[in-house]
Amino acid sequence: MGENCSLILDGKMKGKLNMARDWAMFDVMDGSSEPSPILRIYSWIEPTVSIGLFQKKRHLQRVNFEFVSSTDIPFVKRPTGGRAVLHDLEISYSVVFPYRFFENKSVKSTSFKIAKALRRALERIGIPSEINTANERYDETLCYISTALNEIKVEGKKLIANAQRKGKKVILQHGSIPLKLDLDLYTKIFARDESERQKLKYIMESKTVSLWDLDPHVSEKNLIEAIIMGFEEIFGLNMVETELDEEIVNLEMKIVDNLEYRDWRVCHHEHIDLR
Template sequence: MAFDECMLRWHSQGKIPPTLRFYGWSKPTLSIGYFQRAKTINFQAVEKYACEFVRRLTGGSAVLHDDELTYSLVIDEHDPSIPKSVTKAYYILSQGVLEGYKNLNVPCEFAIPERELDKERSAICFEKPSFYEMVVDGKKISGNAQTRKQGVLMQHGSIPVSLDNNMLFDLFAFSSEKSRQRRKEQFAQKATSIKEVTGKSYTYEQMKVAFKKGFETGLDIHLSPLKLSEEQWKEVQELAHTKYETDMWNYYTTKERETIATAN
């Protein structure tokens, strides 16, 4: 998460060009959205599964990152190719995700048809969650989020190869086991993964190749490697240590942190 934020900062400062990053996870990690309250998390289960826990810079709900490819990209929000509408910008940038799935023979599509994007709607209606979903047979297959800061649009997303629903639902606090089981069964009807759809599993390298080609095709771009300086790597590590590894950032929302600061 520190790396993603540094990418946003560097692009704003003109230190790196528009950049696409792929990464994976050494341990299962639960990330929660910028505005999400941590009290919904079962931290005993987080410890039981030896999970990492982190708050994202972007909004949305909690995501369990495990057997997946994760991507992040940064681009000037005033770039001629980037619409001002959040939903339309998402649609443009996610063409790369769509093409990546095609490379794996996964027949996914946007939950909201392209024709709907051209209709005049209020900003609130445009930002309904269903506009942000990529689905297969009506089931969500990837999670994505955006933020715009310092003149830069950052979008990152989770592309799961497989889902561990048992672990996922153990990581949340429920009023009863019956409620947990009911929600888990409902989730299974609403979400899917590449392995469930295709019956195949893929390595991180195979996923990276498929989605790198997907972004090049979907966005009509050519990607070339970006090498970071030693100073930039140190900046990532420093931000991770001072922000994303801290309890104050991870366990409390901005409002909660402000309340704590006032009380002190």
Template structure:
């Protein structure tokens, strides 16, 4: 058993399919929770634009599956909650710890706050002056209230990373398998038309209203810096950000063969299956 709360494994699994990416996050959670590998920070990307929907979302209510198919996008259901996210021009991260780790023993709200400190340092390393916004009181939540669309990036929640009032990262968390998984999108660039083209709305007017609000609530690194930050540059920035912001010792490593085997099993049994994706 491995026991060192401040010592984390950092892995870069690169580009993967939608089903494999979600399966690998859960597989890593299983092994971290069992104590066979260190608490883990993972970075990854997607083999094509992908809409991930939250655990509780209904596909037939929120997503236009025909438009997804026409555009060649993937669809996957996360094991975490929240609303739909289009994964494309981003760095995706996950932080995974066992249930007895201080991050997991903290409340959901407090663990979001703690992990946001690492993300904030990463954005600062890229020249983006992000700040952690607390929405734990009603007045702040009212300030960031939205029209309640199926899209994730139209508002921050609890503790989020914002720049000049606009959201630049979206995260979701689950506690399962006696561990904690938080994963999220770090926006390097943003193409909201792609997302809103594949979401369902009751009318064109509603689509336009929500789209306008989205533009007021979300922003990307490219929009803020006027430069294209590469995946590798972003990965280095957020590796450093997690290390300094959370006072961690990071050990560069790789995903293990047992984790890959479990990910393949979970992909076949769960994340690549319509019985999981369309279950609500």
């Protein structure tokens, strides 16, 4: 029997709450004298764009601000790096794991072991996949038009996007498994005219894939069960479904309203002080 891991099954939530919860889990565990592992699985109540922690307004030149303003699509800041992702019909995961679960503290080592768990999850639902072995650099705005080291590809196309943050004692990694990609919405958000939209749609069709493109019969329930088992097997964990610790909930409530952009012309929230 392996070490117990807290399993948080959240369902659909607003984007700023999803990111505040991941951030609070990371911050509390990194400050703990005895950090313990957490696996959280969740989804999004409405289409939402998450922005990497270090992305500035100059990195978001693709964004069609007029369309975003007219549709009230939320943009939220992630606690991790990386580029912009549209979250819609997908299953997301986050893990906060102490470094003792990894060979070393490097991004390469930690992300590779997590990738093995995700690959095992896909195997369980009958989808063969590969772990990407190098960083592709293509665009400073969008995540899904290039594949980073140790992200998951199927038939040469990106399926699972990940982002990570390292602490003193733990790492946070979260990622997206799209059930279906709404390329029309993607291109309306991240292209300013019809020519740009067509070009972006072509690039995404050639570089990305969704789960239901591969197998439309996989249910959300089956995918969630497979993710849980993948992490149990690769990390030797015993998943215990539980409620969030009160300290995590309190911090989450403290920071949640700081994670949403409200004025795209100013982009106030370039830096967020958790304390």
